Amino acid sequence: MIIKLSWRNLWRNRRRTLITVASIVFAIILANIMDSLLLGLNKQMVDSLVGVYSGHFQIQQEGYWEDKSLHNSFVPNDSLETALEGTEGIKGFSYRLESVALAATNKMTKGTLVMGIDPDKEKNITGFDKKIIQGNYLGETNNQALVGKGLAEKMNISVGDSLVLVGEGYHGASAADKYEVSGIIRLGSPDLDNNIVILKLEDAQFLYGAYDRVTSIPVFLRPNQPQEQAIANLKPNLNTDFIVKPWQEMLPMLTQSIGLIDALRVIIVVLLYVLISFSILGTIIMMAHERMTELRILLSIGMRKKVMQLMVLIETFFMALFGAVLGFLASYPIVNYFKVNPIQFRGKVADGWESFGIDPIMPTTVDFGVFTKHTLIILVISILLSIYAIHQISSLKPVASKK
Amino acid sequence: MNVIETKDVSKIYNPDTIPVYALNKVNLNFEKGEFTAIVGPSGSGKTTLLNVIGGLDDASNGSVMIDGSDILKLSGGKLIDFRLRHIGFVFQAYNLIPVLSAKENIEFIMLLQNWPTKKREDRTKEMLEAVGLKDKSGSKPSQLSGGQQQRVAVARALASKPRFVLADEPTANLDSKSAENLLDIMLKLNKEEHITFIFSTHDPRVIKRARRVITLEDGKVVSDIQQNTEQALARQ
Numbered sequence: 042m043i044i045k046l047s048w049r050n051l052w053r054n055r056r057r058t059l060i061t062v063a064s065i066v067f068a069i070i071l072a073n074i075m076d077s078l079l080l081g082l083n084k085q086m087v088d089s090l091v092g093v094y095s096g097h098f099q100i101q102q103e104g105y106w107e108d109k110s111l112h113n114s115f116v117p118n119d120s121l122e123t124a125l126e127g128t129e130g131i132k133g134f135s136y137r138l139e140s141v142a143l144a145a146t147n148k149m150t151k152g153t154l155v156m157g158i159d160p161d162k163e164k165n166i167t168g169f170d171k172k173i174i175q176g177n178y179l180g181e182t183n184n185q186a187l188v189g190k191g192l193a194e195k196m197n198i199s200v201g202d203s204l205v206l207v208g209e210g211y212h213g214a215s216a217a218d219k220y221e222v223s224g225i226i227r228l229g230s231p232d233l234d235n236n237i238v239i240l241k242l243e244d245a246q247f248l249y250g251a252y253d254r255v256t257s258i259p260v261f262l263r264p265n266q267p268q269e270q271a272i273a274n275l276k277p278n279l280n281t282d283f284i285v286k287p288w289q290e291m292l293p294m295l296t297q298s299i300g301l302i303d304a305l306r307v308i309i310v311v312l313l314y315v316l317i318s319f320s321i322l323g324t325i326i327m328m329a330h331e332r333m334t335e336l337r338i339l340l341s342i343g344m345r346k347k348v349m350q351l352m353v354l355i356e357t358f359f360m361a362l363f364g365a366v367l368g369f370l371a372s373y374p375i376v377n378y379f380k381v382n383p384i385q386f387r388g389k390v391a392d393g394w395e396s397f398g399i400d401p402i403m404p405t406t407v408d409f410g411v412f413t414k415h416t417l418i419i420l421v422i423s424i425l426l427s428i429y430a431i432h433q434i435s436s437l438k439p440v441a442s443k444k
Numbered sequence: 445m446n447v448i449e450t451k452d453v454s455k456i457y458n459p460d461t462i463p464v465y466a467l468n469k470v471n472l473n474f475e476k477g478e479f480t481a482i483v484g485p486s487g488s489g490k491t492t493l494l495n496v497i498g499g500l501d502d503a504s505n506g507s508v509m510i511d512g513s514d515i516l517k518l519s520g521g522k523l524i525d526f527r528l529r530h531i532g533f534v535f536q537a538y539n540l541i542p543v544l545s546a547k548e549n550i551e552f553i554m555l556l557q558n559w560p561t562k563k564r565e566d567r568t569k570e571m572l573e574a575v576g577l578k579d580k581s582g583s584k585p586s587q588l589s590g591g592q593q594q595r596v597a598v599a600r601a602l603a604s605k606p607r608f609v610l611a612d613e614p615t616a617n618l619d620s621k622s623a624e625n626l627l628d629i630m631l632k633l634n635k636e637e638h639i640t641f642i643f644s645t646h647d648p649r650v651i652k653r654a655r656r657v658i659t660l661e662d663g664k665v666v667s668d669i670q671q672n673t674e675q676a677l678a679r680q
Contacts, residue, residue: 042548042555049543338539341500342600343528343556345521439500439527440539 043348047355050328058360061324065364065419066371068317072310072415073372077405078379079306083299084406089229089399090295091288093167096134096259097268098287100125100279105256106286111140111211114254115282124278125258130266131275133166135159136255138245142208142216144238149196154236155206157245157255166261169226169239176200176224179241186220190227191235198222206238211251218248229395310415314422322426325357329430337440346434353430361423365416372412379405446509447608447640448474448497453506455492455663466492467503468663474608474642479634481654482644489663490644491612497642498531498610499523510607528556532601534611534643538593540585546596547572547581553604571599574636575629591622595629602633611643615650627653 051058091097100121105113117136125134138157143150160179163169169187170178177200179185186206188198198204202222210216220240228234246252262271272285279285289296336349383404386394391401455467467489474480482490495501497508499515507514510530518526527533532553540549550571554564572578575595577588585593594614601609614630615623627650634641643650651657659667 042552046541046543053543335539335541338535339541340524341498341527342533342553343524345524348556440535 043352044355047352048359050332050352051356051359054328057324057327061320061360062364062367064317064320065361066368068313069365069368069415069419070372070375072313073368073376073412074379074405075309075313076306076411076415077372077376077407078384078403079302080406080408080411081380081383081404083302085402085404086295086298086399087288090292092261093169093172093228094230094233094259095288095291096166097262098260098272098285099291100134100258100260100283101256101286103282103284106284106291109139109256111138111249111251111254111256114138114211114251114256116253117255117258120278121258121280121283124275125260127278128271128275130262130271132261132263132266133162134258134260135162135166136242137257137259138242138249138251138254139256140208140245140249142206142238142248144192144196145205145207146196146198146202151192151196152236153192153206153238154233155208155238155240155245155248157240157242157248159242169228172226172228173224174227176222178224179239180223183241183244184218184220185223185241185244187224187226187237187239188222189234189237190225191231192237193222193225195235198225200224204238206248208249210249211254214250216248216250218244220244229399314418317419318422318426321357321361321423322429324360325353325426325430328356329353329433333433333437334440336434336437340437341439346437349434349437350431353434354424354427357423357427357430358420361420365419368419369412369416373407376405377407379403380407445476446473447476447478447511448472448642449509450493450497451507451509453493453496453503453508455489455496455501456504459504465489465663467496469506470660470663470665472658472665472668474640476607476640477634477638478656479631479641479654480643480656480658481651482642482658482660483646483651484660484666488660490660492663493660494610494612494642494644498533499527528553530607532604532606532609532639534594534597534601534609534614536613536616538585538590538597538617540593540596540600542585545582545584546577546588546592549585549596550599550603553600557604559604567603571603574633575599576625589622591618591625594618594622594626598626598630598633602637602639605637606639608640608642611641613644613646615645615647620649623647623649 102113102115125131136159140155142153142155144153158169173187174190179187186204188204200222204220204222206218206220208216226239228237240248246254262268268287272287276285339349340346383402386401386403394401450470450472453467453470454465457464457466470493482493484490492501496503499518503516508516515523515526541552544552547568550568551564554567572581575598577592577595580588580592588596615626618626630641631653633639645651655671657669657671658665
């Protein structure tokens with residue numbers, strides 16, 4: 042009976058209830074879209090930078106991050122490969138040898154970052170082959186090089202040109218070799234594009250005299266795979282000489298940007314909830330005040346205050362639940378639409394994004410956890426706000442019978 | 445046998461400044477099955493007396509003994525429970541629950557008392573028939589006339605078989621035909637169910653049909669008359 046009474050009370054003023062429900066629905070839709078967009082932006086940034094270059098985490102020799110020299114390189118053994126292959130959630134991994142060298146053409150010399158990669162592995166996990174803007178990806182032939190777009194422009198390098206790399210190899214050996222530029226690559230990150238020369242791993246190992254050695258193993262996770270869990274699964278199987286470096290430590294700027302976006306997300310969502318809270322509170326105040334006489338009558342004829350408080354609580358809960366469920370259901374097609382058809386930036390905005398190595402699109406992330414979170418928050422807010430009516434009822438006096 | 449006994453009941457407003465006696469040492473006994481009208485001019489204390497007897501208002505002094513216990517000493521949940529179990533209320537403005545149908549309004553107090561479903565439904569049907577609203581059981585208060593609403597209110601008050609019913613000017617908002625009709629029903633139920641009725645009124649037609657008439661003035665009982673309703677009706 043109490044539930045029936047609450048439900049009917051809710052529809053006594055149909056228009057007011059519908060307006061409140063509508064405001065809850067719109068608040069939830071807005072919160073879900075905002076949250077999904079900003080989460081999508083975070084994911085986009087991570088995918089653009091982490092998914093292409095650093096990996097979700099890297100296996101490195103202890104001390105390499107502090108001193109990125111070939112002396113801190115290592116020879117990956119079978120047990121390491123077995124451990125990586127046996128860890129759940131890992132999409133793939135690659136071997137890289139990174140160092141620096143002077144790149145010289147017949148007209149110019151410039152300091153560069155040299156990265157030796159396994160072309161086949163990278164093709165599957167980072168898609169380097171898809172980032173070639175001129176020429177071809179690394180093939181079977183040795184002594185081919187991919188040159189970053191910015192570096193190629195600065196040094197006026199074209200596909201087919203020769204490039205000489207000179208530097209210091211492993212254990213102080215001199216390193217020098219000549220390469221044919223097979224392609225120009227655009228990774229997205231200005232830092233990388235302005236400095237990078239990519240070789241086949243074996244060519245880089247030969248150049249630096251670091252035979253069989255690598256400086257890092259970038260590991261890439263499957264979509265939606267928790268990073269912490271994968272690292273926790275892997276760590277027990279790793280030799281103590283190795284460390285696991287998560288991308289958050291390797292890309293501090295990205296971590297800070299994501300932190301900033303997260304803070305913005307919280308501020309926007311809190312503002313939305315403050316607005317919706319006033320709307321719900323207004324309805325609760327009106328519902329309570331216009332029915333005070335009726336509630337006093339109920340008290341007079343023997344309805345306990347606790348039952349009345351429960352009735353009001355259920356009314357508010359019904360209203361919030363109705364709005365929250367509708368908001369939840371209405372959010373999905375909208376959020377999903379923006380996932381399939383992400384917001385695309387053009388012109389200078391797009392250039393700005395690209396200069397940070399991020400694709401100029403803003404897709405949403407469809408995460409039912411986000412939807413559920415906002416639905417639950419609305420329900421909790423409603424219950425908290427109904428404390429006002431509950432308090433009013435607690436100080437209620439029976440009606441004077443003449444009224 | 446006394447159902448209600450008031451002993452020196454006083455209700456004083458502004459006791460520390462200029463005291464106003466809404467009730468002044470009222471001593472009354474009400475027996476089972478009485479049909480009593482409390483009359484008097486406006487401000488004489490009729491409503492206050494009903495409120496105090498019904499546990500809706502405190503008294504400044506005195507006691508209201510119901511079945512040997514003083515309800516003025518009850519508080520909070522115990523008083524609410526007492527009202528629920530022992531008293532039926534009929535209000536001048538009907539005060540039905542607007543979102544419930546006539547049937548649900550009548551059922552309401554039995555629901556609060558946790559009556560078994562079957563017993564509750566049977567009693568509701570019985571009361572709807574008794575007040576002549578069998579065909580209006582599904583109607584909401586807004587779909588009923590004033591007289592019909594007050595009949596539902598009487599049925600609600602009586603449905604759970606309280607020890608007594610307090611009615612504050614139950615016919616005040618009704619036309620004469622509806623008022624007569626309501627009185628017929630109240631008298632019939634009073635006879636059939638042996639439930640004590642105490643009601644305040646200004647209406648001479650109602651006063652004539654009461655078996656006992658208590659007159660209040662300035663919070664004091666100035667007369668308490670038993671009358672032969674058959675003769676009163678014949679005179680009318």
